[in-house]
Amino acid sequence: MSITTKFTEAFGVEHPIVQGGMQWVGRAELAAAVSDAGALGLITALTQPTPKDLAEEIARCRDLTDKPFGVNLTILPTINPPPYDEYRQVIVDAGIKIVETAGSNPAPHLPMFHDNGIKVLHKCTSVRHAVKAQSLGVDGISIDGFECAGHPGEDDIPGLVLIPAAAKEIEIPMIASGGFADARGLVAALALGADGINMGSRFMCTQESPIHQKVKEAIVAGSELDTELIFRPLRNTGRVASNAVSRKVVDILDEGGQFGDIADLVSGKRGAKVYETGDLDAGIWWIGTAMGLIDDIPAVGELVSRIVSDAEEIITARLAEALR
Numbered sequence: 001m002s003i004t005t006k007f008t009e010a011f012g013v014e015h016p017i018v019q020g021g022m023q024w025v026g027r028a029e030l031a032a033a034v035s036d037a038g039a040l041g042l043i044t045a046l047t048q049p050t051p052k053d054l055a056e057e058i059a060r061c062r063d064l065t066d067k068p069f070g071v072n073l074t075i076l077p078t079i080n081p082p083p084y085d086e087y088r089q090v091i092v093d094a095g096i097k098i099v100e101t102a103g104s105n106p107a108p109h110l111p112m113f114h115d116n117g118i119k120v121l122h123k124c125t126s127v128r129h130a131v132k133a134q135s136l137g138v139d140g141i142s143i144d145g146f147e148c149a150g151h152p153g154e155d156d157i158p159g160l161v162l163i164p165a166a167a168k169e170i171e172i173p174m175i176a177s178g179g180f181a182d183a184r185g186l187v188a189a190l191a192l193g194a195d196g197i198n199m200g201s202r203f204m205c206t207q208e209s210p211i212h213q214k215v216k217e218a219i220v221a222g223s224e225l226d227t228e229l230i231f232r233p234l235r236n237t238g239r240v241a242s243n244a245v246s247r248k249v250v251d252i253l254d255e256g257g258q259f260g261d262i263a264d265l266v267s268g269k270r271g272a273k274v275y276e277t278g279d280l281d282a283g284i285w286w287i288g289t290a291m292g293l294i295d296d297i298p299a300v301g302e303l304v305s306r307i308v309s310d311a312e313e314i315i316t317a318r319l320a321e322a323l324r
């Protein structure tokens with residue numbers, strides 16, 4: 001048995017599960033393992049320091065899997081603005097067929113992606129942004145609840161309300177993101193009106209995830225209480241692990257500090273050291289409240305099969321049983 005949805009059919013993926021873009025984590029090893037498992041793996045474009053490096057990373061991923069994978073292109077404030085147009089050109093030239101856009105309006109990127117037969121899955125954190133993206137002609141929506149890692153937006157609406165509220169308005173395939181880590185989440189997302197799930201934190205804590213073992217162990221040990229919301233006063237809210245650095249950032253901004261006062265503390269270059277060295281206080285690192293649901297470090301293939309088979313069991317046994 002398998003779970004077939006509007007998303008699996010439109011995007012040509014076996015299982016309704018996507019590995020969301022993750023800065024420093026979405027590299028070839030992880031994307032290839034996820035796609036090999038029948039879900040959709042994504043390489044995170046901006047993790048590669050230059051567009052040329054992205055082209056090489058895509059080639060490396062092709063050496064690791066024959067299955068289709070996509071690329072995430074996140075457009076948010078950055079300390080040094082990346083050459084988005086050049087990254088976009090590399091994605092097209094490499095023959096990628098699925099792109100996850102996130103962070104801001106995908107309009108400037110759509111014509112070129114669509115002209116080249118690329119399907120665009122747009123990740124956003126509010127119903128109004130999802131409706132706008134649908135009207136612009138994106139091919140799918142990834143609706144991202146307040147539980148998520150990364151940038152949850154400023155509305156603070158958790159998935160339990162956000163997903164069905166979006167489902168009322170969205171007719172194209174829609175996957176649910178934020179707080180998903182297991183089969184219960186997948187079945188809940190389907191029940192709430194989504195066509196699949198996006199998982200970041202859960203895939204980050206797998207054997208193939210290219211980050212230090214100590215970070216994976218910290219995720220297993222951590223709970224749903226162990227995240228901080230940084231950048232709130234700057235209206236660029238980010239959910240990260242609670243550590244000495246993120247708590248300091250919250251304090252500085254709460255006392256009226258500006259981005260310049262925290263730029264060194266939050267820079268992505270510094271955060272990358274956490275994943276490289278396993279020093280959990282080296283910088284900020286990104287994780288969602290789903291940390292409270294993650295208790296092991298499985299191989300990606302094992303994780304995807306477990307989620308799909310447990311979801312089938314929940315639907316055909318537990319829920320069917322409740323109907324008696």
Ligand code: NAD
Binds near residue numbers: 023077151231259269
């Ligand atoms: P970076 O080093 O340029 O910036 C670090 C953080 O500061 C980022 O979260 C960025 O959005 C924020 N920032 C930068 N300038 C800002 C400003 N003027 N005002 C408010 N906030 C500001 O970025 P990076 O860590 O190298 O990441 C590259 C890109 O990937 C950024 O767009 C970042 O937001 C994004 N990102 C996304 C996620 C996620 O959603 N999962 C996680 C990490 C980074």
